[in-house]
Amino acid sequence: MKTLIPMISNKKENLWDDSRVISTQTIPINQDRHVIIQKWKESGYTFLTYFIPKQGLELLNKDLLIHFLADGGIDLDVKHPSNLDSFSDTNGLECWRLTFTISDSED
Numbered sequence: 001m002k003t004l005i006p007m008i009s010n011k012k013e014n015l016w017d018d019s020r021v022i023s024t025q026t027i028p029i030n031q032d033r034h035v036i037i038q039k040w041k042e043s044g045y046t047f048l049t050y051f052i053p054k055q056g057l058e059l060l061n062k063d064l065l066i067h068f069l070a071d072g073g074i075d076l077d078v079k080h081p082s083n084l085d086s087f088s089d090t091n092g093l094e095c096w097r098l099t100f101t102i103s104d105s106e107d
Helices: 062-071
Strands: 020-030 033-042 045-053 082-088 094-103
Touching: 045 062, 062 082, 062 094
Parallel strands: none
Antiparallel strands: 020 033, 033 045, 045 094, 082 094
16 A cells, blocks of 8 residues: 555635644654644634545544544644544545644734
8 A cells, every 4th residue: 555645735725814834744653644734823823733644544533533643653632622624635635634723812
């Protein structure tokens, strides 16, 4: 099996979007799968988003996906509010997008 790595475009898609990426990191979970972790800000809030290839993980819910990442050595702070959704990366690879709100608005 080939290594699954999400491809995330840094191009802004919406001109009215005030979000900005602070950092991006790619971490291998195992020999077949990598996770991209992005820290970003928008409207005074700070977020941490995990982009995970969906192949073989299609049936996982948010809690099971969090356990999968923790079992792969990813340290998650689950006390923060989170959201899970699905998307296609820039190459059409189906991925999970798990986002935690890690700080409140500075307003």
